[in-house]
Amino acid sequence: MTTCANCGHESAAAFKFCPECGASVAEAAAPREVRKVVTIVFCDLTGSTALGDHTDPEALRATMRGYYEEMRAILERHGGRVEKFIGDAVMAVFGVPVSHEDDGLRAVRAAWEMRSAVTALGLQARIGVNTGEVVTGEGDTLVTGDAVNVAARLEQAAEAGEVLIGERTRQLVRDAADVEPVEVQAKGKPQPLTAFRLVALDLEASGFERRLDTPLIGRARELALLREAFERSVSERSCQLFTLLGPAGVGKSRLTAAFLETVDATVVRGRCLDYGEGITLWPVIEVLKQLQAHDTIERITGTLPATELFWSVRRRLEAAAAERPLVLVFEDVHWGEPTFLDLLDHISDLSRGVPLLLLCLARPDLLDDRPGWAGGKLNATTTLLEPLSRDESAHLLASIGSDLDASTQSRILDAAGGNPLFVEEMLALSRDDGDIRAPSTVQALLQARLDRLPAAQRAVIERAAVEGEIFHRQSIAELSGEVIDNELAGLVRKELIRPERATFADDDAYRFRHLLIRDAAYDALPKETRADLHERFARWLEGHGGLVELDEIVGYHLEQAALNRRDLGRSDVALARAAADRLRIAGRHAADREDLPAAENLLTRSLALLPAGDSARIPTLHVLASALIGSATYDRLGGLITELETSGDAALQMHGRIARAHVLMHAQSASAGIAATARRTAEDALDLFSSLGDEVGLAHASTLLAMVQNLECQTEAMLKSLERAALHATTAGDLTLLGKTYGLMSGPLIYGPFTPSEVRARVASRSDGHKSRFLTQAELMLEATLLRREGRFDDCVALWREADAMLADLGLELLRRGMSEIPAECMLARGDIAEAERLYRESWDGLGQLGETGFRSTLGLRYAEVVYACGRPEEAEELVHECQAMGGPDDLANHVLGNALRSKIEADRGLLDEAEQLGRAAVAYALQTDMVTARACAYAALAHALRMAGRLDEARNLYEDAVRTHESHGDVVLATRTRELLVEL
Numbered sequence: 001m002t003t004c005a006n007c008g009h010e011s012a013a014a015f016k017f018c019p020e021c022g023a024s025v026a027e028a029a030a031p032r033e034v035r036k037v038v039t040i041v042f043c044d045l046t047g048s049t050a051l052g053d054h055t056d057p058e059a060l061r062a063t064m065r066g067y068y069e070e071m072r073a074i075l076e077r078h079g080g081r082v083e084k085f086i087g088d089a090v091m092a093v094f095g096v097p098v099s100h101e102d103d104g105l106r107a108v109r110a111a112w113e114m115r116s117a118v119t120a121l122g123l124q125a126r127i128g129v130n131t132g133e134v135v136t137g138e139g140d141t142l143v144t145g146d147a148v149n150v151a152a153r154l155e156q157a158a159e160a161g162e163v164l165i166g167e168r169t170r171q172l173v174r175d176a177a178d179v180e181p182v183e184v185q186a187k188g189k190p191q192p193l194t195a196f197r198l199v200a201l202d203l204e205a206s207g208f209e210r211r212l213d214t215p216l217i218g219r220a221r222e223l224a225l226l227r228e229a230f231e232r233s234v235s236e237r238s239c240q241l242f243t244l245l246g247p248a249g250v251g252k253s254r255l256t257a258a259f260l261e262t263v264d265a266t267v268v269r270g271r272c273l274d275y276g277e278g279i280t281l282w283p284v285i286e287v288l289k290q291l292q293a294h295d296t297i298e299r300i301t302g303t304l305p306a307t308e309l310f311w312s313v314r315r316r317l318e319a320a321a322a323e324r325p326l327v328l329v330f331e332d333v334h335w336g337e338p339t340f341l342d343l344l345d346h347i348s349d350l351s352r353g354v355p356l357l358l359l360c361l362a363r364p365d366l367l368d369d370r371p372g373w374a375g376g377k378l379n380a381t382t383t384l385l386e387p388l389s390r391d392e393s394a395h396l397l398a399s400i401g402s403d404l405d406a407s408t409q410s411r412i413l414d415a416a417g418g419n420p421l422f423v424e425e426m427l428a429l430s431r432d433d434g435d436i437r438a439p440s441t442v443q444a445l446l447q448a449r450l451d452r453l454p455a456a457q458r459a460v461i462e463r464a465a466v467e468g469e470i471f472h473r474q475s476i477a478e479l480s481g482e483v484i485d486n487e488l489a490g491l492v493r494k495e496l497i498r499p500e501r502a503t504f505a506d507d508d509a510y511r512f513r514h515l516l517i518r519d520a521a522y523d524a525l526p527k528e529t530r531a532d533l534h535e536r537f538a539r540w541l542e543g544h545g546g547l548v549e550l551d552e553i554v555g556y557h558l559e560q561a562a563l564n565r566r567d568l569g570r571s572d573v574a575l576a577r578a579a580a581d582r583l584r585i586a587g588r589h590a591a592d593r594e595d596l597p598a599a600e601n602l603l604t605r606s607l608a609l610l611p612a613g614d615s616a617r618i619p620t621l622h623v624l625a626s627a628l629i630g631s632a633t634y635d636r637l638g639g640l641i642t643e644l645e646t647s648g649d650a651a652l653q654m655h656g657r658i659a660r661a662h663v664l665m666h667a668q669s670a671s672a673g674i675a676a677t678a679r680r681t682a683e684d685a686l687d688l689f690s691s692l693g694d695e696v697g698l699a700h701a702s703t704l705l706a707m708v709q710n711l712e713c714q715t716e717a718m719l720k721s722l723e724r725a726a727l728h729a730t731t732a733g734d735l736t737l738l739g740k741t742y743g744l745m746s747g748p749l750i751y752g753p754f755t756p757s758e759v760r761a762r763v764a765s766r767s768d769g770h771k772s773r774f775l776t777q778a779e780l781m782l783e784a785t786l787l788r789r790e791g792r793f794d795d796c797v798a799l800w801r802e803a804d805a806m807l808a809d810l811g812l813e814l815l816r817r818g819m820s821e822i823p824a825e826c827m828l829a830r831g832d833i834a835e836a837e838r839l840y841r842e843s844w845d846g847l848g849q850l851g852e853t854g855f856r857s858t859l860g861l862r863y864a865e866v867v868y869a870c871g872r873p874e875e876a877e878e879l880v881h882e883c884q885a886m887g888g889p890d891d892l893a894n895h896v897l898g899n900a901l902r903s904k905i906e907a908d909r910g911l912l913d914e915a916e917q918l919g920r921a922a923v924a925y926a927l928q929t930d931m932v933t934a935r936a937c938a939y940a941a942l943a944h945a946l947r948m949a950g951r952l953d954e955a956r957n958l959y960e961d962a963v964r965t966h967e968s969h970g971d972v973v974l975a976t977r978t979r980e981l982l983v984e985l
Contacts, residue, residue, distance in 0.1 A: 033526045037447055038095035039107040039131040039169060040148055041080065042155035043071060043114055045088035046124045070117050078110040079275050083142060093143050096136050100274060101448040104131050104172030105207035111163045112201045128154030130166035131440065135526065153186035154195055163198040170196050171440040176205035208441045215399045216258040218392035219251065222383055226259045229381055230357050234325050239351035241374055243360045246385030247495055248445045249421025252361045256329060265325035272335040280337040283330050284313055291320050306339065310346040317347065321354035333362035341370060348377060364495050387418025396423055404430060417514020438516045446520035460487040461496060465522035466533040469515055470500050473508040478540050479533055504544055531564035552602065555582030562609055577616055580609040584620045591623060591736050594773050597811035621652055651697060654688050657681045658704050665707055666854040675890040679708045695732035699725045703741060713892040713929030715752030719745060739774030742766065746778040751931045756786045756970035777806040781819055788826045789971040796826045817846040818855045821862065828866060829973045837866045857887035861897040873905045895925040896934040900941035907945040915945035936965040940978060956985050
């Protein structure tokens with residue numbers, strides 16, 4: 001006898017090909033390693049030492065022989081493979097050599113039966129069951145991996161007569177098992193294991209059931225076909241065979257449930273089993289039991305010839321259908337034994353004169369085993385249930401109460417590929433732990449499906465998985481080393497892949513039906529094989545240019561090859577450097593096209609491939625430093641700054657100092673002396689980069705100086721520094737840096753002493769042909785601000801939304817949060833205080849999540865003004881204290897805005913001396929700046945305090961100063977509001 005390594009079927013030695021799956025036995029004789037998820041059962045006797053003390057050796061031997069034989073029989077009856085007996089312990093594996101989607105349930109059923117069998121033998125045992133990833137040889141039962149160790153630890157932690165199962169196993173049997181959570185302290189594990197005590201098991205239930213209470217979405221055509229077939233059987237009094245094909249989870253059962261709700265008929269159901277004793281007639285007996293046909297059951301379970309058996313079943317079904325239309329639903333027909341399938345053929349061919357609908361639910365695999373199924377029958381309909389469209393899947397998500405954010409929902413829809421079960425399971429998992437991955441239930445389905453593929457098709461789909469979700473015929477042929485057209489056609493027929501538009505000329509492309517199939521195929525590859533295939537594909541790709549993203553794609557595959565070899569303890573330095581170089585080039589291109597999130601991702605991955613101190617890191621550090629300085633990725637900047645500052649390169653060291661100064665101003669702004677430290681760094685950088693002729697460095701140094709001047713509220717000086725930075729960026733030809741510099745100019749232009757016409761003239765003067773998204777969004781933000789001042793609120797919000805979308809695409813989250821102040825000010829000016837408060841709170845919270853303090857402290861003070869306007873002065877005062885502490889002593893704007901608001905609050909309380917003192921302090925600070933809005937705010941606050949004190953002439957003069965200040969700024973709206981206060985006086 002020989003055992004097929006592809007499917008585990010045993011056949012006579014004379015067979016050249018496996019009669020079960022068609023794989024070559026000769027090829028199967030050389031097993032390869034695979035990674036897969038299996039379920040392991042450990043069972044060990046308790047008290048066996050004491051038993052030996054008072055039992056005769058012969059009797060003990062007989063008892064133990066009975067124990068071994070009974071345990072092996074139970075495990076193998078449920079589809080497990082006994083790997084070894086060690087003393088009193090037995091270990092078995094479910095899922096080798098071939099996986100089944102219910103391996104977890106099989107293992108738990110076996111463990112439950114073993115528990116009872118051990119007791120019947122007069123012994124006691126403890127059992128552990130665990131599911132996890134292992135490495136095994138194809139065709140072997142030997143498995144290695146931590147999942148084995150965990151199963152052993154669960155067994156050791158169990159009490160006599162107990163079965164403990166792991167978390168992943170529990171997920172696979174959730175609808176069949178009653179469990180109690182327990183905590184297991186396992187040797188060698190830093191954290192306790194999550195485990196469950198098996199309390200009860202429903203031997204008839206599936207491990208996990210598909211929800212049938214969700215709305216039926218996108219199946220109108222198939223439902224109409226089903227109803228038509230039933231109506232024909234009734235009107236013609238005929239037998240109709242309807243076969244509904246589709247992969248697991250696509251919705252066959254849900255469609256059937258919707259159909260059965262509408263029919264006036266007797267409905268009986270049977271399910272084909274994929275393992276167990278007596279499975280040939282199991283679905284027929286289930287149906288006959290529901291029809292109370294016990295006499296027929298007795299006849300067919302005897303030794304009747306097939307012809308008489310078929311006749312007996314058909315006659316009994318016809319008798320039931322003669323009384324009332326009969327619908328027979330047979331599920332999982334792809335697991336049906338040949339005799340059962342022959343019976344269905346017999347019934348559909350010979351039943352006459354009664355309304356009978358045979359509804360068969362099956363996976364496309366049925367046609368592999370029975371290619372002529374229903375062929376040539378005039379009374380037969382076969383339809384394939386296609387995956388849902390993306391819109392239909394989104395509707396399904398909404399219908400089952402999806403409360404996830406848009407990004408998470410999109411990731412679920414991408415991965416599920418229109419399979420309703422996958423949508424539901426991934427939604428449930430994401431709610432449990434926030435992760436988006438294939439749940440154990442889905443992984444079991446996919447792994448079992450792939451394990452049933454012939455060896456040649458399996459090899460092709462695994463190589464396809466290395467290229468990605470979309471792959472090409474020529475590349476897979478290169479990786480396979482042979483012609484693969486038949487295998488590709490077979491995978492299309494099995495609904496695993498589908499044709500796709502090719503990227504390369506004169507080639508064919510395919511796409512995995514859904515991303516989870518690709519992941520399952522890839523996960524099965526050992527890391528050594530993955531490394532080899534990724535490297536080979538990268539080399540092939542290098543010879544097939546024409547891709548815009550060639551560096552990024554080649555870099556990715558070289559990176560995966562290097563990382564997989566590193567995981568195996570066989571680092572390949574040359575390979576890692578080649579990958580890092582490609583990723584660096586791709587990162588530079590991403591930065592040039594203003595895609596900062598992609599640039600950061602690619603450049604960070606490039607550095608991760610190279611050891612600290614490697615000279616190959618220097619070019620990447622230069623690019624990354626330029627891309628990230630001024631960003632809000634403070635948590636990721638720490639290590640980079642340290643490496644820059646400690647490098648042997650003077651320019652890199654200075655870039656490190658510049659980056660640290662930015663971090664200090666944005667993330668640690670409460671510290672004293674930050675402005676002086678940052679100014680000193682900017683001046684040192686200007687000297688160094690001037691001596692080096694480094695235009696990019698000079699641009700960064702000038703930008704840092706501008707940020708210091710922003711802290712000091714010197715907008716005209718800040719604008720001049722940014723103009724110098726733009727000139728250096730232009731000389732360097734760094735368009736990305738130029739665009740970022742232009743974007744920063746919006747700050748001083750908004751808050752500085754510039755009229756609307758001057759702002760618009762400056763914007764027009766720099767239209768030098770360079771229209772980056774950085775520049776465009778800045779111009780939109782500026783114009784939105786000017787429109788707000790003019791009272792054109794709707795136009796203001798429309799432009800802000802357009803600019804905000806650009807900032808989101810650019811990944812400039814820090815700037816985006818800060819610029820949300822524009823619509824908030826607009827709503828406040830419009831009189832919609834509630835909406836203004838909501839927008840300010842959103843920006844305040846968002847900047848807090850980024851760890852930013854510099855911008856946040858100032859925005860928070862404007863937020864406090866809105867809270868004050870809402871009639872909550874105590875809350876506003878608390879916010880003022882928090883923001884002033886956050887901003888620190890160097891933040892001049894915070895002194896103006898904070899003292900101004902506190903002055904109004906104290907005046908309202910009747911503390912007039914304190915109010916005047918705070919108001920005059922605000923004015924004094926404001927006069928040190930050239931920020932128009934700050935001065936107007938301070939004048940109005942002091943006027944409010946004096947007004948409350950009855951000093952109306954002084955208050956009137958200050959309100960007039962505020963009006964003139966607003967008018968000089970072109971702020972018609974605020975000038976009008978302030979003038980109304982004058983009228984009240």
